[in-house]
Amino acid sequence: MMHRRAFVGLALAFTIPRNVLWAATGARDVIAIGGDVTEIVYALGQGHRLLARDATSTYPAEARSLPDVGYIRRLSAEGVLSFAPSLIVSAEGAGPPEVIDILRAADVQFAEVPEGYDIDAIVQKIKSVGAALDVPDKAETLARDTRTAMDAVLARTAQSNPSPKRVMFILSTQGGRILASGTGTGADGIIGMAGGINAISEFEGYKPLSDEAVGAAAPDIILMMDRSGDHSATDDELFGLPALSVTPAAQNRDVVRMDGLFLLGFGPRTADAVAALNRALYPA
Amino acid sequence: MALADHLPSSRVTRARRLHVWLACAVGVVGLFSLTVGATDVSLGPALLKLAKGEALTRMEAIVLWDIRAPRLVLGLLVGAALAVGGAVMQGLFRNPLADPGLVGVSAGAGLGAISAIVLAALAPAWLALAVGDQLVPVAAFFGGWASTLLLYRVSTRRGRTSVATMLLAGIALGALAGALSGILVYISDDRQLRDLTFWGLGSLGGASWAKVVAAGPIILISVLVACTLGRGLNGLALGEATAAHIGLNVQWVKNLAILTVAAATGAAVAVSGGIGFIGIVVPHLLRLGSGPDHRPLLINAALLGALLLVLAEVIARVIIAPAELPIGIVTAVLGAPVFLWILLRQRGMVDL
Numbered sequence: 001m002m003h004r005r006a007f008v009g010l011a012l013a014f015t016i017p018r019n020v021l022w023a024a025t026g027a028r029d030v031i032a033i034g035g036d037v038t039e040i041v042y043a044l045g046q047g048h049r050l051l052a053r054d055a056t057s058t059y060p061a062e063a064r065s066l067p068d069v070g071y072i073r074r075l076s077a078e079g080v081l082s083f084a085p086s087l088i089v090s091a092e093g094a095g096p097p098e099v100i101d102i103l104r105a106a107d108v109q110f111a112e113v114p115e116g117y118d119i120d121a122i123v124q125k126i127k128s129v130g131a132a133l134d135v136p137d138k139a140e141t142l143a144r145d146t147r148t149a150m151d152a153v154l155a156r157t158a159q160s161n162p163s164p165k166r167v168m169f170i171l172s173t174q175g176g177r178i179l180a181s182g183t184g185t186g187a188d189g190i191i192g193m194a195g196g197i198n199a200i201s202e203f204e205g206y207k208p209l210s211d212e213a214v215g216a217a218a219p220d221i222i223l224m225m226d227r228s229g230d231h232s233a234t235d236d237e238l239f240g241l242p243a244l245s246v247t248p249a250a251q252n253r254d255v256v257r258m259d260g261l262f263l264l265g266f267g268p269r270t271a272d273a274v275a276a277l278n279r280a281l282y283p284a
Numbered sequence: 285m286a287l288a289d290h291l292p293s294s295r296v297t298r299a300r301r302l303h304v305w306l307a308c309a310v311g312v313v314g315l316f317s318l319t320v321g322a323t324d325v326s327l328g329p330a331l332l333k334l335a336k337g338e339a340l341t342r343m344e345a346i347v348l349w350d351i352r353a354p355r356l357v358l359g360l361l362v363g364a365a366l367a368v369g370g371a372v373m374q375g376l377f378r379n380p381l382a383d384p385g386l387v388g389v390s391a392g393a394g395l396g397a398i399s400a401i402v403l404a405a406l407a408p409a410w411l412a413l414a415v416g417d418q419l420v421p422v423a424a425f426f427g428g429w430a431s432t433l434l435l436y437r438v439s440t441r442r443g444r445t446s447v448a449t450m451l452l453a454g455i456a457l458g459a460l461a462g463a464l465s466g467i468l469v470y471i472s473d474d475r476q477l478r479d480l481t482f483w484g485l486g487s488l489g490g491a492s493w494a495k496v497v498a499a500g501p502i503i504l505i506s507v508l509v510a511c512t513l514g515r516g517l518n519g520l521a522l523g524e525a526t527a528a529h530i531g532l533n534v535q536w537v538k539n540l541a542i543l544t545v546a547a548a549t550g551a552a553v554a555v556s557g558g559i560g561f562i563g564i565v566v567p568h569l570l571r572l573g574s575g576p577d578h579r580p581l582l583i584n585a586a587l588l589g590a591l592l593l594v595l596a597e598v599i600a601r602v603i604i605a606p607a608e609l610p611i612g613i614v615t616a617v618l619g620a621p622v623f624l625w626i627l628l629r630q631r632g633m634v635d636l
Contacts (some may be wrong), residue, residue, distance in 0.1 A: 052606060055607070067606055068606070068607055069606045069607055070604070070606070070607025070608055071478075071482075071607070073475070073478065073479060073482065074482055074487065074489060076489060076601060076605070076607060076608035077350075077351045078321045078322045078323055078347055078351050078352070078601065078605075078606075079322040079601070079605050079606030079607055080606065081322070081323055081343065081346070081347060081351075082321075082323040082324075082606055083606065084343070093475065096489060097417035097490070098489075098490040098491070098492045098495075099489065099490065101492070102346065102350050102351060102492075105346060105350065106342065106346045107342065171474075205473040205474065206473070206474050207470070
């Protein structure tokens with residue numbers, strides 16, 4: 001820890017002009033928790049005020065170089081306090097509650113940003129972050145731009161297809177069992193926005209599907225997150241699964257992989273995500 | 285006492301001497317845990333300030349008093365509870381694999397915690413008002429107790445508890461609790477699922493003085509009572525019939541052992557989640573080192589358990605600072621290889 005302190009001090013000494021700039025727009029005293037929140041902070045041009053971020057904040061690339069305070073539900077009181085922040089902007093559900101109590105007792109302000117999977121929710125997120133960072137004008141502008149972009153892309157996606165495709169969002173195929181998204185999730189929201197139909201409407205949230213249910217859902221296309229680890233499966237592995245092999249998606253070998261935070265973040269980039277998914281679903 | 289007086293005295297003396305060493309080590313590790321952390325705050329300078337009559341900064345006061353101190357106290361208590369619980373269970377069941385889980389505490393506490401995490405939204409308003417944020421630990425504690433009492437009822441006939449029935453019924457009850465937990469896991473959403481996983485790995489991250497006040501007295505009293513069971517457990521090592529013939533109230537020892545272990549580990553698991561390894565390994569390490577006499581063993585187990593857990597807790601919070609590892613990962617990753625190594629080295633000498 002001492003080393004890092006010394007290092008940060010050294011780095012600060014060499015960046016005095018930027019330091020002055022910080023003084024103009026507010027001190028460097030904010031911790032952002034939640035991938036979408038961090039994205040909005042940067043989109044508002046306030047990235048220079050961030051001291052640290054959580055494990056899910058991976059965009060933009062600058063955010064990755066910030067120290068990582070861990071998982072949103074398991075924050076470490078002392079770890080967070082070691083940055084001496086005056087404000088934490090967090091997605092819904094930061095915890096554990098005892099840690100939040102201690103942070104509040106240490107005069108750290110806490111702003112919780114509401115979650116949601118539609119345009120109003122995105123606009124509300126941007127406004128909350130803007131209010132917490134005390135840049136309401138910038139937030140207003142970004143919110144207006146985002147709403148305009150979303151409206152435009154939704155107008156296009158709504159009319160582009162007379163026969164909407166059935167999309168199945170698969171979170172993982174661990175051990176051959178398919179964990180798919182039902183309703184009420186970010187995946188369900190974005191599929192609808194991009195002009196598709198969620199192939200699974202029988203349950204809420206992410207649940208393992210029985211092989212027959214996969215066949216009965218008859219997805220035209222499979223949507224997955226593009227990342228390493230247990231979530232990735234090659235096309236051959238994927239369509240080699242007996243459950244999937246009988247679906248229209250397997251016959252056309254139709255699978256779309258997109259970055260998780262881009263696809264499910266519901267932030268300023270969501271209009272682009274909707275457009276990208278729409279292009280992938282309905283290639284011209 | 286006649287029984288114990290004829291045991292080889294050198295090992296008993298060694299075990300007694302170990303009390304002092306372990307107590308000193310606990311003190312050192314305790315001070316160490318107050319000294320290191322993610323912030324630059326340290327115990328020494330803060331004490332110096334106090335000695336000079338200066339006031340501590342807000343940061344120093346919060347980090348030392350509200351964050352590190354309750355974690356240290358809970359770490360000591362939980363470590364002692366788990367290790368003594370393990371030693372008592374191994375003595376009671378005369379089985380080296382026994383741990384507090386055998387009396388149903390872990391399965392019941394796990395089910396309680398999972399219910400609280402998944403079904404919190406369905407809890408009646410008065411309950412939410414009464415326990416506030418602490419629904420999970422409260423549910424874990426009562427879940428652990430309920431399953432222990434149930435198991436105790438099932439295996440007690442005409443005032444006599446059958447240890448064998450308890451073992452088997454415990455497995456059945458554990459499977460049932462596991463299945464109920466599975467149903468709840470199935471209906472949980474992905475965030476709850478993550479909470480469940482983390483709960484199972486244990487953490488002292490949510491330590492607070494409120495938790496110390498709630499769980500501390502229960503753990504302290506039951507650990508102290510359990511430490512008096514040494515003579516009874518030594519007797520039981522000869523078999524129940526023999527123990528009764530040498531004038532031991534066997535049923536009384538069983539009752540006390542089961543109830544104190546349930547209370548101590550129930551409260552420990554409630555405040556810290558599932559922390560494996562300490563309960564099973566600490567007693568074995570001590571038996572290898574200083575012999576199987578339960579009278580010094582139980583006290584040493586309390587001290588060594590507290591020592592190891594506080595050490596693991598410090599590692600958990602500094603190794604990936606500013607984030608924090610679940611403590612169960614640290615105890616298992618560091619402890620298991622060490623235990624294996626000691627076991628293999630001593631293989632020729634011991635017969636577990």
